[in-house]
Amino acid sequence: MDDNIVGLVGDTKELVKVLTNESGCRVVTIWGMGGLGKTTLAKKIYHHRQVIDYFDHSAFVYVSQPCQKRKVWEDILSGFKTLNDEDRKKRDEDLAERLCNILEIKKCLVILDDIWTGEAWDSLKPAFPVARDRHSNSKILLTSRNKGIVSYADIRELRCLSEPESWELFQKIVFPQTGKIIGVEMKELGENMVKHYAGLPLAIVVLGGILATKNNSLNEWQKISDNVKSYLKKGKNQRPEDVLALSYDDLPPYLRPCFLYLSHFPEDYMIDVDRLIQLWGAEGIVSSKQEEREGGEIVEDVAESYLMELVERCMIQVRERDVATSKVKTIQMHDLMRDLCLSKAKQENFIFIVDRSNSSSLSMIQKVRRVSVHEFFFIQCIKSPNTRSLLFFNEFFPNEALEKYLPLEVLNYVEEHAKVWNPLFLILMISIVGTALLKSQGIWRYMFNNFKLLRVLNYEERTGDNLAAFKLPSDIGNLIHLRFLSLKDLEFLWKKLPSSLGNLRCLQTLDLRVANYKIHVPNVIWRMEQLRHLYLPDICKKKTKLKLGTLRKLLTLVNFNTKNCYMKDLINMTNLRELVINGPFNIENFNEKTLGENPSIIGSKYLHSLFILFSSINPRHLVHLLSSSLSICKLSITTARISKLPEYHYFSSHLAYIRLENCQLEEDPMPTLEKLTNLRILEFEETFRVNEMFCSAQGFSRLESLSLERLHNLEEWKVDE
Template identity: 65%
Template sequence: MKKLGEDMVKNCAGLPLAIVVLGGILATKYPSLTEWLKVSADVKSYLNNNKCEVLRDVLSLSYDDLPPYLRPCFLYLSHFPEDYEIPADRLIQLWVAEGIVSSKQGDEGQIEEDVAEGYLMELAERCMIQVRERDIATLKMRSFQMHDLMRDVCLSKAKEENFLYIADQSNACQLSTIERVHRVSVHKYFPIQGIKSPHLRSLLFFDEFFPCEEREKVLPLTVTNYVNNHRNEDFNLRFCFVVAFVNCVLTTKFRGIWKYMFNNLNFLRVIDYERRGDAGWKLPNDIGKLIHLRFLRLRNLNFRILKLPSSLGNLSCLQTLDLRIISKRRCWESIHVPNVLWRMQQLRHLYLPYRCSPETKLELGTFGNLQTLVNFNTKNCYVNHLINMTNLRELEIRGPFNIEDFNTEELDKNPPIIQSKYLHSLSIFYYEGRIDPRHLARLLSSCQNISKLNLNVEIRRLPEYDYSSSNLAYVHLRGCNLEEDPIPTLEKLPNLRALKLHVGAFIGKEMFCATEGFPKLESLSLACLENLEDWKVDERAMPSLRQLDIQKCRQLKKLPDGLSFIATLQELKIGSMPKTFEDKVKEGGEDFCKFQHVPSITFHHCGHCKC
């Protein structure tokens, strides 16, 4: 088999990408000699056609070698623009919404998202996609890209199979003559009224809803020039009249775009907006007509009236709903969401607005299928509804978190908050207040399987180790204002691999890592701990540490001597620290001999940056 492999590599004409992709194909056949012989014959067959196109032919072979269930998954990647970094979770949600993957195709007990994740890994193992980022806690793929040449093959195959249509201003007019387009990916704005296909299933937008240059085209040039020339002048009645006229014209245009989509594309399953931008006066009521929608993403669209229509409740088939819209005037203006989401009992991924209006109060107790819940808070939602979300995998709380009727005397008698055994990620962001540490401890005690914890909220005191999941692999603390050293609690976590203590996480002066603490910690980041003066590390602490990053801890006098005993340390980054600190560590400094075993030591912005 070795000789056979060498022969096939020679056929690749020394092209690295061709060799890598061919290796990906062969890896799926190992250790079957029969399968390798078949691949070898295919390679020779392909390359005999045109030896000047070796790379293209090998990449085409990688597609032809795909099993039937992976082909539509690969073709779907043609939606995304060149050099685009594709978020894995978003792609998986799109695959599921369009029915490209099914739980029936996976092992018993797997849901569609698990199957889709397996398919994505298969594409990576075949070297058809390039992993860009992995989740530090779970090591799962977070984002990836396609090589330009592989994308060319993907586009070519998608066009051959009429899989989708990529629309921009240059070819939008052709859409009116194509009646059976099922998918349209808009890379550059074009008038949506050009889509005449009644069978359209998905619309993905990678440009603004209605760019500024297009708005200028619908206005008389004299009006545009007048507004541009007088916008900085004092109050002028004529100017106000002209601005009102402009708003009226644009509002009509925006309404026309939405109305056409909601009234003529009735079989849409997917609407996905990528870019922020003005989207008109408000989201129209007509959206309730798209009863077949499975995926609706409105993230970062700007509306003037931040009140969502109650007709959203008609979209009972929705699986993914992203309502993180923003105000044209102020990004953090509150948004009113009517209490109709409970009708969407098929929801699997819900992204609520960053800030809901005080009048918003949502019932979410019907979401037994929900896997992702982002921007939950107890001001606009009911905490006792979380217990019904038995399939929840990711929970992000943004804002207050208070437990009603909390028993402060007998803490163990409080009912559990979450019963999902699948929850692996918990994040809390609350910049305007603090959370009662007892409420946080109760929440953590209900999350015994989480591997990822992100806290950006004032708590003053870290809950005891007993309340934390032993599976925690990633912890990021920020703005917690911890008064006591958090290390004695955190170093007991047996599976912690990454720890970040950033801006205001700890406000004390001393930290101490004890012997055998942090047994599996690989990455440690300390940033903007303004009061930290003394950090001590025992000789046998952090035996697995590989990366250490210290930024803007400007009161810290020196690195701990105990770090010199960590043989695994590969990378030390020091940034925005006093020059005296840098001088001790760099070559010739008094502490250089303690860290000269570290292969990579870098300094940047030392001596002059402030936190």
């Protein structure tokens, strides 16, 4: 949180000057111990207006341990907004050369956060002109705990906070409204505690987060002060950051499993809050405080309040907020806090993590309840029928695994001749793909037949290779206790999902956004009456027709359209909060003459987000849809050809955010939109064909942000005084 940054003004000013100086050093390193604020300073520089204006492209990339060079290079290109599908297929050498060429020609800033070793930098060097003695217009900023990563870098050491700065930061965290301590005794206690932390910002922030929950109680402050002293007496080599354990010990019982669950995610992982809350609910870590009823508190609301408690305690870092509601969208963990989380999770046998430290030497894993897979391993190593959750964060069956089945010489030949199409190469490719499909099919079947108590099965595809199997085995119907199933980004050669999915009656979250262009979904989802979050494929086959009217608990419905679903089912979803329409949207038996006589489409009074994508929608059908959505605060319409917007009174009065992209409007939308009294954020991209736009003096009473992008036809913008 920028409001809570202390002591970095001088460092920021100096580094911005170095980076925007043509003759300045091409590589700069911010060096210091963990928790000093290296990432915070780098972020501040990355978002600095002078830096944004100076560079053509910029990218901020987290470097995990161990360093994955290809992922780093792809993340840089993605940050430049130049990564495409062809790049994902390139060999490492070609990808490095492409990035190197961009860095030579363009003026770019690359920030590599948290490089641990010189070996990591050596692996990344082929993509950087400055490391290859080639001319470069670009600059590189590294953060590291190791001073000597790059010998020719301009090294800037980040210092600890002074006592006044430490005290200022502490007060900002504990009293965010006033920034000032209350009472002489509290001040004395606070100052004594802060001194123990030796100017380490992370430790001070976490301590402040603990005390911020104590309601200004002097007795509670005294207890924390005593605990701080006892922690520091535990060992001669005790470091200030070791007292982070105090933040865990101070957690109430209901928050501890929520915090420990974060150990599932890899280092530097950007955690999607919606997905995290769904996982918490599926595992029973969070439950509703009262019996659900209309207007009552639901699991997702309770989970969100728990998440905010962890944020307020400074145990997790907010990375992104919703533009309309300011709700937290993504979070991340500081390395030191993640180390604490992993340590506590291991102590309590909360989870087994498969990573590079153990993926190649796993013995049979016994008595495992939760498994998080960061590196490929053979799932047959798990012999525990009581396994409750499996989360994958890697390729399902990567090429490295094929080395166990095919000679290395064969794989090397394929790598070298990938661009030469001949009969021998074709036979080899068929052999390799066939082997991969056969083995991955075996992995699926082993899971479905040996982990019948499974509650969570989640796959997060992190690379470009997403082939999963020939088909999804019908054995999946054995997992009758499953609460959460995500097949997102997986690809199956057999483009039909099994009807045995209908056996999964306990599912709360189902994500079917597979990578296939078109896939058939059998009409069995109506049997999953506990569903709360449903993500349908982006494109279903024509024969797919789903009845969803029984899903009365549904909160999220993504990729709904009237070709594959029934319009009338929306009226039964009385708890729906988010609706994404993707594809055709046509209302049957629609009364064109008298709009008011048409029955309501949306049955939920809680719908707050409506997204319309790639849709062919009749303008009058759009009017009726909007007039049925009286609670929405977010509206996005993308690639939906509509000649004109409905009159302003058809829009929800709660709308705070509107995005219109590639809508081909033939009339100026401003006279309509400026009448929306709560609209704060408005975004246009290739929105209208008109060449004139007009805004009146009385319009947009609360607008805070206006984004205009690629409005090629716009010639004149008239604004009243």
